[in-house]
Amino acid sequence: MSKMIAIPDELVEQVKSVARTEVLEKFFIDAARRQVRDIRARRLRQEYERIHRHLTPHQVYARMLTGVVAFEAQYGLSSDQFLQDFETGVLDEDRNDWVAFYRWRTMAYGLRRMEREYGFRREAQSGDSRQV
Amino acid sequence: MASGVRHSPVTADKFEAYYWGIYAFVFENDDILALDDPDFSLSDVDTASMAQAFHAVLPFRDCSRLYVEILLAGDGEVIEERYAYIYYDAEGKRILQYDNRRHHPQISTYPHHMHKGPIPVAGEQDRAWSTDIEFVSFETVLQWIRERFFL
Numbered sequence: 001m002s003k004m005i006a007i008p009d010e011l012v013e014q015v016k017s018v019a020r021t022e023v024l025e026k027f028f029i030d031a032a033r034r035q036v037r038d039i040r041a042r043r044l045r046q047e048y049e050r051i052h053r054h055l056t057p058h059q060v061y062a063r064m065l066t067g068v069v070a071f072e073a074q075y076g077l078s079s080d081q082f083l084q085d086f087e088t089g090v091l092d093e094d095r096n097d098w099v100a101f102y103r104w105r106t107m108a109y110g111l112r113r114m115e116r117e118y119g120f121r122r123e124a125q126s127g128d129s130r131q132v
Numbered sequence: 133m134a135s136g137v138r139h140s141p142v143t144a145d146k147f148e149a150y151y152w153g154i155y156a157f158v159f160e161n162d163d164i165l166a167l168d169d170p171d172f173s174l175s176d177v178d179t180a181s182m183a184q185a186f187h188a189v190l191p192f193r194d195c196s197r198l199y200v201e202i203l204l205a206g207d208g209e210v211i212e213e214r215y216a217y218i219y220y221d222a223e224g225k226r227i228l229q230y231d232n233r234r235h236h237p238q239i240s241t242y243p244h245h246m247h248k249g250p251i252p253v254a255g256e257q258d259r260a261w262s263t264d265i266e267f268v269s270f271e272t273v274l275q276w277i278r279e280r281f282f283l
Contacts, residue, residue: 118182
């Protein structure tokens with residue numbers, strides 16, 4: 001005797017959609033594109049490694065610090081205070097430069113990470129460049 | 133004082149792979165992007181892998197442009213922990229913005245949300261909406277712009 005089992009409607013719809021030719025085609029096209037992109041990415045990386053020298057952590061840190069200090073001077077706010085205010089919505093975007101605070105946020109968090117990862121300190125940066 | 137590199141090579145490698153994937157994807161979209169525009173910019177690979185910070189300005193062939201700010205994180209895979217994608221038309225008016233700043237807890241897709249239309253004038257609120265992209269990322273946003281504005 002046959003036995004009835006319940007199949008969720010959602011699952012039925014999923015199976016139907018996968019079975020549709022155009023969906024299947026798109027799936028394979030996307031997968032092929034991703035493969036090509038991976039190959040291209042590896043080649044670009046190899047080419048870069050062959051031609052360029054990587055920046056040192058110190059160089060990356062110094063560049064980010066320059067950017068962050070410029071924002072702090074422009075807005076008269078420490079990055080710590082800025083992050084707290086911007087993330088909680090106390091501080092809205094700058095209407096004159098809508099992207100600025102997102103840029104500052106990325107750089108300020110990036111700077112924090114480098115300080116955590118590599119032990120860099122702002123004071124050392126301004127005092128003795130050999131320290132960092 | 134920092135004497136040596138403490139960054140995990142495995143993690144750094146993943147961030148680099150993410151970066152080159154983005155790089156390849158950008159050039160894959162050269163039919164809609166104006167890569168020779170002087171404003172075109174992309175973070176360098178070392179900033180992306182060491183500071184896990186990524187920035188891009190992508191001018192399109194119709195003179196619209198996309199500003200990208202991403203803070204990456206590694207949790208097995210590379211994720212876009214904090215992001216903002218802000219898309220402007222040729223006249224410099226904002227068309228849409230995706231970001232996950234945590235200041236709209238009422239939105240169903242919190243913290244992910246979007247803003248539509250021009251930047252509001254002083255005193256007006258920048259209304260937030262649930263995001264219309266299931267998974268916001270560099271790839272999905274650029275793909276969405278292509279489908280919506282260039283097909």
